[in-house]
Amino acid sequence: MRSLTTVGTLLLLSLLPASFAVKTHDWKTCSQSAFCRRGRALSERARATSNWKSPYSIDPASIAISPEEASLSASVKSSLYPDIKFQLDLKVHEDGVVRVRMDEVDGLRKRYDEAASWALVAEPDVSKSIKWQVGKKDVRATYNGITVTVAFEPLRIALSRSGREEIVLNGQGMLHMEHFRTKTPAVEETPTPEGETPPEEQVQKVVEVNPRAWFEGDEDGWWEETFSSWTDSKPKGPESLSLDVNFPNHGHVYGIPQHATRLSLPTTTGENPTFTEPYRLYNADVFEYEASSTLSLYGSIPLMYAHSKHSTVGVFHAVGSETWIDVAHPTEKSSHSHWISESGIMDVFLLPGPTPSDVFAQYARLTGTPSLPPHWSLGYHQCRWNYVSSDDVRSVQKRFDEENLPVDVFWLDIEYSEEHKYFIWDKKNFPDPVEMMKDVEAIGRKMVVIIDPHLKRTSDYPVYKKASELEVLVKPPSGQGEYEGWCWSGSSSWVDFFNPKSWDWWKSLFKTTQQGDNWSWVESSDNVHIWNDMNEPSVFNGPEITMPKDNIHYGGWEHRDIHNINGMLFQNLTAQALVARSDPPKRPFVLTRSFFAGSQRISAMWTGDNLGTWEHMAVGVQMVLANGIAGMSFGGADVGGFFGNPEPEMLVRWYWVGALAPFFRAHAHIDTKRREPYLLDEQYKSIVRKVLRLRYSMLPVWYTAFRETSVTGVPVLRPQFVMFPQDDGGFPIDDQYYIGSSGLLVKPVVQQGVTETTVYISDREPYYDYFTDRIYRGEGKHVTVPAALDQVPLFIRGGSIISTKERPRRSSPLMKSDPYTLRVALNNNGAAQGELYIDDGETYDHRKGDIVWRSFQAERIKGGKGLRIASTDLAARHPDEAVDGVALAKYNKKNEFANSVSKVRVERIIVLGLPEKPKSVKLEGGAALVWEFIPGVSAQGQKYGGPSKLIVKDPDVSVVSDWAVLVE
Template identity: 40%
Template sequence: MKTLTFFLVAFLAISVSFGVDRNNFKTCDQSGFCNRLRKFKPEKSQYAVNLDTVIVHGSVLSAEVNTVDTSTEKKIILWRYALRLSALKDGTFRIEMDEADPLYPRYRTQLSLNGEPKGDSLKLVSNINGQLTVKNGQGHSVVITAEPLKFEFLDKKGDVAVVVNENSQLLVEPLKEKGKKAVENDDEGSLAVEAEDESAWSETFKSHHDSKPRGNEAVSIDISFPDADHVYGIPEHTDNFALKTTTDGEPYRLFNLDVFEYELNSRMAIYGAIPVMYSHGTKRSAGVFWHNSAETWVDVVNYAEGTVVSSLVNLVTGGQKRRVDARFMSESGVVDLFVFLGDKPADVFRQYITLTGVAPLPPKFSLAYHQSRWNYVDQADVRSVDEGFDTHDIPLDVIWLDIEYTDGKKYFTWDPIKFATPQDMVANLTAKGRKLVVIIDPHIKREAGYFVHEDATENGYYVKNKDGNDYEGWCWPGASSYLDYFNPVVSKYYSERYRFENFPGTSKDVHFWNDMNEPSVFNGPEITMPKDCRHYKPPQDGHEGLASYWEHRHVHNEYGLFFIRGTHEGSLQRADSKYRPFILTRAVFPGTQRYAAVWTGDNMAEWGHLAVTVPMCLSLAAAGVSFCGADVGGFFKYPEAELMTRWYQAGAFQPFFRAHSHIETKRREPWLYEPATTALLREAVRRRYALLDFWYTLFYEHSTKGLPVMRPLFQEFPDEEETFTIDDEYLLGANLLVRPVTEPGVNSVKVYLPGKESKTIWYDVDSYKAIPAAGYMHQEVNIGKIPVYQRGGSIIPRKERVRRSSALMADDPYTLVVALDVNKAAHGTLYIDDGETYEYRDSKYIYANIDYKNNELNYTIVNKNAKYPTRSWLERVVIAGIRNSPKSAKLTQGDKTTALQLTLHKGNDVLVVRKPGATMAASWTITFGY
């Protein structure tokens, strides 16, 4: 016990030191495969297609690829590989390459794709002079050069959009037997054997030894994006949205890690790893998705950046290049690359999410305000916080409990003294329409009598160490083991722990937070699980030894995804799949969005950490994870009043809106600041609630169309070069532009208003002042204002009667804010359902188009077969930019016509229609007379 206490005290000392210890984490030079592969820069690719083996059938081209030893007079085939090029729907291609007959099966990522991708037609167009040309059903072509192997992907215009292996860095290290290097003789089929370097079979970092029983098995591929100005994606990192050239230092690293006090402007790995990259330039957008769950490093060279490497290349080629090259290097797996041939940003974002799945429609409460802390200490503390929000008239939907609510950090239990009657605590919250979220982490306390540990030990449910015994690491409970969610039996067992009878005190209004799921192991290498731990692999005939299990190195970045999938399934099953679950995860991988929201981890109460929330969430949203947010106020340290105010104002306009803080920080509920600051925090939260139906509609549309909720400016303005690197402002949907104030003591901020060529008008949401798009401008701000603008030509729904929780606002009336464009027209949408069940899938919902043109405002139900009995009605219409006042207005709904009252505010050209009284459950029209 003394050792455990010392260890945890030492860990906590590290975790509040306010600075990441880089020595705990590898550089590329310290990562054996990265160091090895980064030096691999051949003049010519060693891979060649055997043209005699090419077959095109349906949507797939298959062929044999060989590596050949050309050092002797007689060519010797060193290794044979199986190549597949697939044409998929929506302008996507897939390249797969594996050893033709590997010594052991190589791991293929299992869970990130949302089902099997749908194929498109593929036709062989030509086979001339060692070049194959194939075309999909949409008019995109691929030119495959047989020797040396190269893929050129052409858009519909015939221009090259993506090139694969132009820099000859494709590599698949063949699996070998230890102590031998096999070379297959093409003529005789014999094996030549030579000694193998012992360093290929083990690796040491600090005091941790990695046994590497399969030896070297890395894969690598290079991609070129002609005509690209920038590339984006590969979250999760803390630098700019537009990725930088890496030749001056470390590559970007994708390896899910628990990094305490992560640094800003860094390419270091943190909690998430999504290996998708997009390119964009004035000609087109394109993208690639490297489908691999092992540790991955990514190099980037932007030839327009003026680095030493790009300058030398431009000098040799005789001019400034608009091109970006990238290279993905992974420790294991197979070559599995998806190529997206856009050609606009929205196209490539959608192409990726078509593969990995949209975020399903979340429960409505989850888009409201959440209050958290490590930890609210007992039920009385929870009641006090709950009542504090009512006393200070601040709306709240969720209170969160961190690890201290458990009985000795044993998950699926409650502290018998501090949380003796959790059902009463939950009932007190739900009476006000509020919810509870409790944390469930993957580490299982190794304590005799703890039912999860006993079951896992008895049934062999834990991840194994390299010797085949239950792996034991250290985390918050002390000695811990980790369930092996790759085993379907274990995943089912875990999901069943969420049943109401297995987790007494919970109800449909208790939801879940999955933290530490990288997984975090305090005494492990790089604060995670050793790579030579063993995971379940489905049994196959004749597979023994190394072929009978997967190593953690193969599945590491996918571990957290399997964990949250189990949580999601358990949350559904506990109430017969009637209610939509809400789950928050820290570990991120492709497909995460299908199960959970994401936050950016343990940030700090510093201005730089506030600013980085924008590029971090933009990058995640572009990579499919729209439901993103950051700990409001910062997890570590204490935010003074100005920083706290600005963070609430920013958080109110980001998808996930939760305040959270470290156990050792000063309490910071909004009313604990000076009254003037509390008033500002209250106003920020109330702004969020007024726009909840706007947020809810955006998430519904994301679930049906796949586009990000939080968007970079260039997604909507792809030809406007100034937008390509802007990541201190963003769009919500297409129509609300937000520029958080992330600098202290300022009275104005620089804002870019896009749309000069299209003559876009932007309206200040506070004053309704119309501002024609003209690029950069300076916007005056005070402590109560951040710049937010509504796009001309849009209609945004609001609810002005803000109550204690979103559930209490369900039937409240709407205000429609109509912002006219240069043609005096506008369009919007509104989605309504019960906010918590799946009954919308049975057409129990309302989705309406709202259009203003030709002096009419029309509200039209899109799906006539869908109905929802909302009691909400239209309380007010605000029309900005109208100038000429109509003389009359009338509402027509069904066979009833009603005259309406109008007020024109000439100072800002705003017309207000008061209390039209139209029901939102049926179509209607307001006609203006002149």
């Protein structure tokens, strides 16, 4: 497919690693990163010294407590640096989260302290009910069964619950904040009178401007560091921060995405480590990343959870610089971690839990919940690098419709633009972009077009020209002019979105009508949404394929200070631009590759340039789970893999994986063969059609799950430890998951040639096969289930009611008026419940209460053997609840949206697990209904049987009304 690329793209491809295979030498190891070397050396010396203790201590006379603000401040001193001052601040928030900050005071320079301002959604409210106790050796804050103890010498901070230590900072004494210093001349010549020979010891003397602690070793990379052909000037000298964070009573730790590894993080130190390199957080454009590695990838969230039967706790460190994290499990019931960051202050939030839901909510109150996405974005997305012309887009759409394959979004990669000048159409191949968009929109579909952060440095590109005039481009180390690097556009510069002057200008670019003399994207529409790629940022001729760390951003900060935050700002401003372009505003969809804590407030992410291999399919599931528990619920891995040509079996399995992930997109590299699903042989194409229809039928489930996570922060995909936090058999499981609170359990098949697999079931409830209705029971065991190519292990947990739409349509907007089917899967007590949330799926009217939010319950009729299935209004029952973070106090059940769907009905109710055939089925207070009963099949000693099935045909009840069906 190289013939489809422009000459410019081919030239730039030559700058990339040969054959796109991952070249590990393009990225540093810890031993090649000076500050990581220093941090790990400190750890090694501490472990090797039996009487090691931290040199940091609190001056008791300096302690100041403000009970009204639940805060403590104190001076911290180091026995090794008596002239260096540090300040410790500790606050307890209303929800019990503890914030611990430490910074150098009156230093030669200022450390970067703004990471939290970008990550946090707001400054948290502090508690008013903390009991403080100051002793001779420590000070303690007590609240809600939790005690936070700050020991004076050595400095040690511990969060305990009911006398059990849950989180400990500096328990191993590895806290080390490298203070600022002046550069030391290497030597100074000692003058000697003419004709005399000085004593040997007077020939030279070292100028001791910067005395070093004995454990610091030599001036290792303090002032300059070379990697490959690049030199980092390090004008501020050493400023790294090391901190050990231990979980004495938790055997599993999760989080710190993004890495291609297990959900429960394997060890990197100690005896028999799984990995020898620490987990690295440093947003990087990694080609064909390995399927099992601690290598840094595209996003970084410095958030770690620890879990045991007793509790779930977490630590969020608001730091935007490169960070390395070692993980150890010294016992089965304890976990240690060592965090080493290149710059920034210590700004750590201790999340006390004690349940998974609690800790997710605590993190969400800090950094925000995932935004409620536009409904159509939960459909299927079709992409490749590249659809090469307007006619190509039309042809692809036509083939999807001819083959009855539903799709919601068509994507355009970089080749749509003239010489990779984003926003500017290549009119040779896209002569009629607006008409093309209208053709796509006519069937309710949308388009997503890529906008990368690098701007081609040429005077005929109005976007670059204006950015240069505004002086909002990243500067080189000198602080003068514009940094120049290479990316798809060739010679490029990058907008500095930390500069407030860039914000309104960037948003103006997306206006679809001319804005005075300012250039804007008039050849676009409100139905075009945006893909922000390459925003780590990726720089082809830069160190580690990114921007030099000594580049300068707004405020004089170096790129090293804000590297991991950089991509989030690009995504954030793009999303704001999409909101601002229309009146009334519509919800934006912005896909980002690079992300940081707080990115979940904006839109979706994906796992980057994966390979079309079984190993990458498997690790993609684990990565989506890891990103989800760290807030990034709206995520997925590219179906089929970005690189390679998967055989049909692999491609079909990958469609199953994608259809049961929050973000569902097929994407492929420019050199791959075309692999749109309509090109498959019929036996495979029919399966993919089944997969796509399953996804569309389950859109009510997905949208309802997103409403919940937009309020609670609990992820859309829930690993086993989240659903069953006291079942230690499920703690390491990361190859299956639940979808929201729906009760749906998924076990994707990610191995070749599989016809059956095993599923772990924690509880006693029956699990009904979604397709065959067979019942499986486990209670802490794995059960064997069929898994042929045309099916996926998907189960409804007993006690759940699932809402679906079963009529095939070409796109999701065409389904708005379609009726619902309710699947009622009874539990061991003969009961079930479920929810359905709907709104217009596009505007922000849901925030003013224009919604439908229903509860479905199935309960035994008192005094009898019958069943009552009812629908009630959840929004009316819970006015203090919220949608998308906004309370429903103004909710009116006859709101405008509810009226618009009042004729949408429930067309079928399926009840699984009734103990016997009913005598009658009728509406409560109404007429008898048409129904069919299929008796169950005994398991006869097998692991599964077939439950009874009651099918109630067309009860003719509205989805917005209260009603009840009586089964007697």
